[in-house]
Amino acid sequence: MxxxxxxxxxxxxxxxxxxxxxxxxxxxxxxxxxxxxxxxxxxxxxxxxxxxxxxxxxxxxxxxxxxxxxxxxxxxxxNPRDVIRNALKHFDANENGKIDSDELREILKAAGELENTSQVTEDSYVALILSIGDRNKNHELEIDELVTMIQDGLIKR
The missing domain is CATH 1.10.238.10 (EF-hand)
Structure with a gap:
């Protein structure tokens, strides 16, 4: 299945x-x-x-x-999308519906994705995720883009 x-x-x-x-x-x-x-x-x-x-x-x-x-x-x-979307909104400090690199870093830390990593590794990982999901190249992820990445398994839930 x-x-x-x-x-x-x-x-x-x-x-x-x-x-x-x-x-x-x-x-x-x-x-x-x-x-x-x-x-x-x-x-x-x-x-x-x-x-x-x-x-x-x-x-x-x-x-x-x-x-x-x-x-x-x-x-x-x-609805899984709604649950993830609502959780991510708590990290959207300026409430613009987008996640910038600092907000993404906080999300990844909260999810345990950046445990025991150096600042260089954190920066590289954040940059990698932004490069994959930032379709309009504005250095931010729309919350829905990030929800899709999480649901597709590109980022651990």
């Missing part, structure tokens, strides 16, 4: 992701496989999201969920 274009994995549909990760005998997802299936479907959940859903449903860690509950969780998590 995985779709690729030049090595970039595109998210599967909710049903494809569920079917890819479900237990073939029970036709359900375990807690750990739910996380994998959500990633497959283009979501970026954290373990806390899964734990809260499990608790809300009164499930133990060994319980599973069927497609209807998986779909409910997917919808509850929200």
């Amino acid at each position: 995985e779709k690729t274009l030049k090595g970039i994995r595109a998210p599967s549909t909710i049903r494809e992701a569920f079917d890819e990760w479900k237990d073939k005998q029970s036709n359900c997802l375990t807690k750990s496989k739910t996380l994998n299936a959500l990633f497959e479907a283009g979501q970026n959940p954290i373990e806390r999201d899964i734990n809260m859903f499990w608790k809300k449903k009164g499930k133990s860690d060994t319980d599973t969920l069927g497609f209807e509950e998986f779909e409910e969780l997917f919808i509850q998590l929200g």
